[in-house]
Amino acid sequence: MEQFEELQELWQSQNAPPVAAFDARGFAEELRRFGRQQTVINLFKLALMAVAFGRLVTRIHWNPLTLCGGLLAYSALLLYLVLDWRNQIGISRLDFSAASVEFVHGAHERLQHQLNPMRRYFWLFVVGIGGGLNLMLWSIPKLPLTVRIADHLAAVALPFAAYVLGARIRRFRFRRECGAILERVENLLHTMEEQA
Numbered sequence: 001m002e003q004f005e006e007l008q009e010l011w012q013s014q015n016a017p018p019v020a021a022f023d024a025r026g027f028a029e030e031l032r033r034f035g036r037q038q039t040v041i042n043l044f045k046l047a048l049m050a051v052a053f054g055r056l057v058t059r060i061h062w063n064p065l066t067l068c069g070g071l072l073a074y075s076a077l078l079l080y081l082v083l084d085w086r087n088q089i090g091i092s093r094l095d096f097s098a099a100s101v102e103f104v105h106g107a108h109e110r111l112q113h114q115l116n117p118m119r120r121y122f123w124l125f126v127v128g129i130g131g132g133l134n135l136m137l138w139s140i141p142k143l144p145l146t147v148r149i150a151d152h153l154a155a156v157a158l159p160f161a162a163y164v165l166g167a168r169i170r171r172f173r174f175r176r177e178c179g180a181i182l183e184r185v186e187n188l189l190h191t192m193e194e195q196a
Contacts, residue, residue, distance in 0.1 A: 076125045076128025114174055
């Protein structure tokens with residue numbers, strides 16, 4: 001019995017394992033830098049969309065079908081941009097000063113969501129862009145049937161092709177822009193789970 005008591009005393013006298021220090025302020029600054037970078041990129045996208053829509057409006061000669069199709073397609077693009085931007089702003093404002101395991105899990109999930117931000121609204125965008133392009137094609141006068149069918153099929157396929165290309169670009173940008181942040185969140189999560 002004495003050996004057990006000695007062992008218990010030794011165990012109780014041991015120092016607790018050191019808690020890994022986490023620099024919440026430095027991490028918050030890194031997230032704010034990410035948010036500023038995304039704001040610059042999204043403002044550039046918005047300006048590019050405005051210029052493209054302006055060119056469309058000046059060249060259509062106020063054809064109602066083309067105008068409606070352009071509005072539908074650009075509305076879908078604008079909705080995608082706004083939803084994605086809103087998510088990025090939310091990530092940049094995360095406060096890790098009182099991080100819990102659940103909070104860090106949520107932050108990790110939000111960062112992973114950046115890889116495929118369209119997953120919830122994919123069909124809305126495809127229908128909006130594809131439908132808008134098809135409306136614009138209907139306004140073209142008197143095309144041969146085979147050309148018209150090919151054009152409409154291309155208008156349906158274009159949003160899918162753009163999605164595939166965009167996903168590849170997004171994966172590259174994600175590794176470059178969010179890779180270090182995601183790694184820090186994963187390390188923090190791993191540390192917190194070990195200590196819990």
